[in-house]
Structure formats: C-alpha cells, structure tokens
Amino acid sequence: MPVQASDQASGRSQMNPIPSDEAPIIVPERKPGRWVAAALVLVVAAMVVNTVLTNERFQWDVVFEYFLSDRILAxxxxxxxxxxxSMTIGIAGGLVLALMRLSGNPVLSSTASAYIWLFRGTPLFVQLLFWGSISALYPRLSIGVPFGVEFATFSANDLISPYTAAILGLGLNEAAYMAEIMRSGISSVERGQTEAAYALGMRRATTTWRIVLPQAMRVIIPPTGNQLIGMLKMSAMVAVLAYPELLYSAQLIYAVNYQTIPLLITASLWYLIVTTVLSVGQHFLERHYQRSDGGRRAKE
Amino acid sequence: MERTIENESTSAPAVQVVNLTKAFHQTPVLKGVNLEVAGGEVCCVLGRSGSGKSTLLRCMNLLESFDSGRIIVNGELMGYREKGRRLYTLKFAEIARQRSSIGMVFQRFNLFAHMTALENVMEAPVRVRRLPKAEARERGMAMLERVGLANRASAYPSQLSGGQQQRVAIARALAMDPKVMLFDEPTSALDPELVGEVLGVMRQLAADGMTMIVVTHEIAFAREVADTAVFIDAGLAVEHGPARQVLSQPEHPSTRAFLERVLK
Structure with a gap:
C-alpha cells in the first residue's frame, strides 16, 4: 500500500494502472459531530415519547373514546x-382576478389589484368575524336595479348563516392568494406561444383556454395543492363563527366534559390524517408535473 | 430556379407595404418602408440586426402595430377599415380572420409545448376553421408528410430536434392554407447541421409556387431560391430588386458593406 500511494503521488500510476485487486480502499470522511448531534436529539425525543405515554393527563382513553364519535365525524x-x-370559490375567483389583473383594461386590472391588496392585507380571522357580523352592517339585502327598483329583499341574518359566512370568508380570502398563483402561472407561459396562436388566426379567448392555461397549469397546480392543505387547517378558524366544523365540534364536547386536552388531540389527529393523505397526493402531483416539465424544457 | 412570376401576378401584388413607419418609444424603427411582393414570388429581406427587418415582417400580420402607412395583403387592407378620410381599427376577431390566411414561421419555432406535432398542426384548422377533427387529422398528417415528419406525428416538441420543430411549425402554418408565408429568421436558432433540412422544406415550398417573404441571413439560400431581395438599413428599404442583382451587384454602399461582412 505505501508503495502504491507514493506511486500515485508521483503521478506514475496513471501510466501503469494498479491491478484492481490491489486498489487502495477509499475511507470516507469521519463525522463524529453527527453521532453527538444524533445522540442529543434521540435523548430529547425519548423524553417527549416518555412524557406523552406516562403523563396520565393526556388521557389517551378519552382521545380514542371520541375519535370515532358521531359529533367528531360530523x-x-x-x-x-x-x-x-371554499377552495372551489378560491380557484374560480382567483382565475377571474388573475385574468382581470392581466387584462389591458385599467379599471379591471386596478380593481383586481385593490381586491388582492385588501384581502391579503387584513387577517383572515378578522375577515371571518366581519362576514359573521355582516348583518350589523347590512340588515337587509335586496336584488334589483342598481340605484333603482328592488325586486326582492332578504334579512341578512337569515341569508348569511354561519356556513355562508364561513365559505365567504375562506373563499374570498383564498381567491386573493390563488389570483397571484394563477397570475404567475399565466405569466410563465412564453409570449411566443400567444404570438403563434394569434398568427394562426386564433382569437383571444381561444388562445387563453387552449394554449396559455393548459401550459400555465404546470406552474399553478403544485402551489394549489399547498393552498388546499393550508385551507384545511385555516378552516379551523371558522370555530369563531360557531359553525360546527372539526375544531368547534371538539370545543362543544369539552365545554361540557372539561376534557380540553384530549379533545384537542382528537381533533389534531384527524387534521394530521387528512393533511398526510393530501400531502401524499401532492407529492405525486408535483412529481408528475416536474417530470413533464423537465422533459419538455430540456430540449427547448 | 427561374420561375415565371408573370403568370400569377398579372394584377395586384400579393403583399404591398406603403410608406410604413413605426417607432418604439420615440426611437424610429421603420421610417417609411415601401415594398411589393407579387403572387408566387419569393422575397428575401436582408439587413443587419436591429435594422427593422423583423419588425417589418411582424407588422405584415399585425403582431406589431405601426404608426402610419398601409399594408395590403391579397388586396385587403390589414388591420383597418377605410371610410372617407379615416381608418377605423378592426376588431380583434376581424384581425384574426385576416391573419388566418397568412402563415408565419418564427425564429424560436413557438410550437405549442403541450401538444404533439400532429395536435399542433390540427389546432388552428379545428379551432379557427371549424374543420371536423377527422378531416383536420387527415389534413395534418398530409402536412407533416409534406415536411417529412409523418413518422413523428405523436412526438412532443421537446422530443424533436430544432430542425424537426421548425419543420412542424412550417406544417402548422401550411395547414391553414395560407396565401402568403412569412418567415422570421427561420434558421437562426438552429445548430448548423440542422439548417439544411429546414431550407430544403422551404425550397420545396418555393418550387410549389408559394408566395414567401423570408427574413434571413442565409445568403446562399437567398441567391438560390429568392426571386427578389430587399435590403433594409436603418428603417428604410434602401435597395430592392431581382435577387441576383441585389446580392451580386448591389448599388447601395450599405448593402455592399453588409454582403462583404456576411460572405467573409
């Protein structure tokens, strides 16, 4: 071995290759720091697992007693x-806002900008409270000619139920975020694609639907998956409107039996299960779009 | 390659550009270009980069707006309707109709990346001409056959070489049965060994009698195929005439200087 090493150092080994059975063994770099860090983390993890299992106040029996209960499942x-x-409203509204924002009409594009500014610039929590209390602002809602005749009038309290307020709050907020995602997707499609379509005699709408949007999807779909997962968790804020979604259902139960922590864990486990399922779907979706993206861009 | 232009161009020219001017943010690009191309004629547009030759071509199918002047293609005023002393800008749908009979081939191919070669060729006949799909497919295959790519019909643009992509782009334009074909530096983005196949398709097209306006740097191609040549310099058509004369005995000093530099 030492002889060979000096051979290599002097560069002669390149001319006289060493027979494979005598080739030197490569020793990877030693990383003692890794072992220390891993040991520290393992100790902390063991402490966490230990307390979760041994602290009786977690009351795992209560957690699982309610896990499949009717009210939690509802x-x-x-x-x-x-x-x-809400996501459907967000996607549809986002598309409309993105097209408005990219349009040549200054009224449409600045209206879209103002909408996005307003809904992204205020907390979702406040927006939900606002929609929940809309009847204080507009006790009566009516359908009719603007500034003219009214055909029908409704009480806002009847029309805007907690559910309506919730989807309005979540959906209209989401539309502002989806608009930016869609705008970046649409802008990512090369100008040449639109020019080629126009040169063939295609109209604007045909070009948008047939040429631009299908290609924008590659950029739009992966972050939309993220938004969907985010929406699932943000929907917990609707508890403030007293609409019995997962979190509020758990709150209603612990308001009576005072088992606050176990029921929060029950709800959290369900959120974890659904986000995990969605994340797996998201992973495959991203891989699919990355593949077609990489394949197509490579030779362009 | 001596083709009789007289046969087809007895009356109005296929393309007529009259006193065209255009400025980009106060910088003049075209300063009053005049040009006539007869039916069945192959006209090469030459000039240094930045001389305005691509802009001139893009004005012809209204991908670029212009400030004054007129463009008449197949006897139809492009982009405007004239009434009294006024030119009324046409609606987009009308402009789309005018464009549909002018084929355009781009430097960067611009094939629709999410469609196969055949789908690229079928798209406009189906969406613009409302051709039934089966008929469009048959026609599309015939067009791909014409550019020698029928065997790659189901390939996506990313799976094709640059030369193949450009040939599909030519087939896509031909599928609309255009009366005029515009080529915007069709071989400039290609690797040298792929230029020949695209020029071959264009040569065939010229032999079939297609009216072609070609912005190019391929002087050898222009010599061989073009009937006429125009030299654009600083936004003006400084020299226009039979290709042989413009390319071999140019009169204008800037044409001479350009050819010397290109042919070196």
Whole structure:
C-alpha cells in the first residue's frame, strides 16, 4: 500500500494502472459531530415519547373514546365540505382576478389589484368575524336595479348563516392568494406561444383556454395543492363563527366534559390524517408535473 | 430556379407595404418602408440586426402595430377599415380572420409545448376553421408528410430536434392554407447541421409556387431560391430588386458593406 500511494503521488500510476485487486480502499470522511448531534436529539425525543405515554393527563382513553364519535365525524365532514367549497370559490375567483389583473383594461386590472391588496392585507380571522357580523352592517339585502327598483329583499341574518359566512370568508380570502398563483402561472407561459396562436388566426379567448392555461397549469397546480392543505387547517378558524366544523365540534364536547386536552388531540389527529393523505397526493402531483416539465424544457 | 412570376401576378401584388413607419418609444424603427411582393414570388429581406427587418415582417400580420402607412395583403387592407378620410381599427376577431390566411414561421419555432406535432398542426384548422377533427387529422398528417415528419406525428416538441420543430411549425402554418408565408429568421436558432433540412422544406415550398417573404441571413439560400431581395438599413428599404442583382451587384454602399461582412 505505501508503495502504491507514493506511486500515485508521483503521478506514475496513471501510466501503469494498479491491478484492481490491489486498489487502495477509499475511507470516507469521519463525522463524529453527527453521532453527538444524533445522540442529543434521540435523548430529547425519548423524553417527549416518555412524557406523552406516562403523563396520565393526556388521557389517551378519552382521545380514542371520541375519535370515532358521531359529533367528531360530523365535524370532520363539515371541515372537508368547507375546505372543498371554499377552495372551489378560491380557484374560480382567483382565475377571474388573475385574468382581470392581466387584462389591458385599467379599471379591471386596478380593481383586481385593490381586491388582492385588501384581502391579503387584513387577517383572515378578522375577515371571518366581519362576514359573521355582516348583518350589523347590512340588515337587509335586496336584488334589483342598481340605484333603482328592488325586486326582492332578504334579512341578512337569515341569508348569511354561519356556513355562508364561513365559505365567504375562506373563499374570498383564498381567491386573493390563488389570483397571484394563477397570475404567475399565466405569466410563465412564453409570449411566443400567444404570438403563434394569434398568427394562426386564433382569437383571444381561444388562445387563453387552449394554449396559455393548459401550459400555465404546470406552474399553478403544485402551489394549489399547498393552498388546499393550508385551507384545511385555516378552516379551523371558522370555530369563531360557531359553525360546527372539526375544531368547534371538539370545543362543544369539552365545554361540557372539561376534557380540553384530549379533545384537542382528537381533533389534531384527524387534521394530521387528512393533511398526510393530501400531502401524499401532492407529492405525486408535483412529481408528475416536474417530470413533464423537465422533459419538455430540456430540449427547448 | 427561374420561375415565371408573370403568370400569377398579372394584377395586384400579393403583399404591398406603403410608406410604413413605426417607432418604439420615440426611437424610429421603420421610417417609411415601401415594398411589393407579387403572387408566387419569393422575397428575401436582408439587413443587419436591429435594422427593422423583423419588425417589418411582424407588422405584415399585425403582431406589431405601426404608426402610419398601409399594408395590403391579397388586396385587403390589414388591420383597418377605410371610410372617407379615416381608418377605423378592426376588431380583434376581424384581425384574426385576416391573419388566418397568412402563415408565419418564427425564429424560436413557438410550437405549442403541450401538444404533439400532429395536435399542433390540427389546432388552428379545428379551432379557427371549424374543420371536423377527422378531416383536420387527415389534413395534418398530409402536412407533416409534406415536411417529412409523418413518422413523428405523436412526438412532443421537446422530443424533436430544432430542425424537426421548425419543420412542424412550417406544417402548422401550411395547414391553414395560407396565401402568403412569412418567415422570421427561420434558421437562426438552429445548430448548423440542422439548417439544411429546414431550407430544403422551404425550397420545396418555393418550387410549389408559394408566395414567401423570408427574413434571413442565409445568403446562399437567398441567391438560390429568392426571386427578389430587399435590403433594409436603418428603417428604410434602401435597395430592392431581382435577387441576383441585389446580392451580386448591389448599388447601395450599405448593402455592399453588409454582403462583404456576411460572405467573409
């Protein structure tokens, strides 16, 4: 070995290759710091697991007693419903806002900018409270000609139920964020694609639907998955409107039996399960879009 | 390559550019360009980069707006309707209709990246001409055949070489049955060994009698295929005439200087 090492040092080994059976063994760099760090983290982790299992006040029996209870499952259903409906409103509204913002009409584009500024610039929590109390601002809502005749009038209290207030709050807020995601997706499509479509005699709407949006999807879909997962968790704020989604259902139970911590854990476990399922879906979605993206960009 | 232009161009020219001017933010790009291209003629547009030749081409199908002057393609005033002493800007749908009979081939191909070669070629006939899909597919395959790529019909642009992409782009334009084809430096973005296949398709197109306006740096191609050549310098068409004369005995000093530099 030492002889070979000096051979290599002098550079002669390149001309006389060393036979493979005598090749030197490569020793990786030693990293003692890793072992120390890992040991420290493991000790802390063991402490956490120990306390979770031995502290009786976690009351795991209560956690699982309510885990599949009707009220918790109904709350979970409401949470999923809120998430999907609000996300649909957010995506549709976001697309409209993005197209408005990118349009050449200064009134439309500045209106979209103002909307995005307002809804991104105030806390969602405040917006939810606001929609919940809208009847204080507009006791009556009516349908009719602007500044003219009214055809029908409704009491805001009847029309804006906690559920309506919740999807309005979540959906309209989400639209502002989705608008920015869609705008960046649409802007990511090369100008040449639009020019080629126009040169072939395609109209604006056809070009948007057939050429620009399908290509913008590569950029839009991955962050939209993130938004969906975020929406699931943000929907817990709706508890403030006394709408029985997952968190508020748990709150209603512990308000009676005072088992606050176990019921918060019950709710959290369900949030974890759903976000895990969504994250797995998100992972595959991202991989799919990365692959077609990488494949297509490589030769362009 | 001596083709009889007279046969087809007895009356109005296929493309007529009259006194065209355009400025980008107060910087003049075109300063009054005049140009006539007869039906069936191949006209090469030459000039240094930044001379305005691409802008001139892009004005012809209204991808670029212009400040004054007129463009008449196939006897139709592009982009405006004239009434009395006024030119009324046409609606986008009308402009789209005018564009649909002018083929355009871009320097960067601009194939629709999310569609296969065949889908690229079928898209405009289906969406613009409302051709039934089956018919458009048949026609699309015929066009791909024409550029020698029928065997790559189901390939995505990313799976094709630059030369193949440009040939698909030519097929895509041809599928609309254009009366005029505009080429904006069609081989400038290609690796040298891929230039030949694209020029080959264009040569065939010229032989078939297509009216072509080609912005190019390929002097050899221009010599061989073009009927006429225009030299654009600083926003003006300084020299325009039979290709042989412009390319071999240029009169204008800037044409001479340009050719010397390019041919070196």
């Amino acid at each position: 709350g979970l259903g409401n949470t999923l419903n809120l998430t999907l409906v």
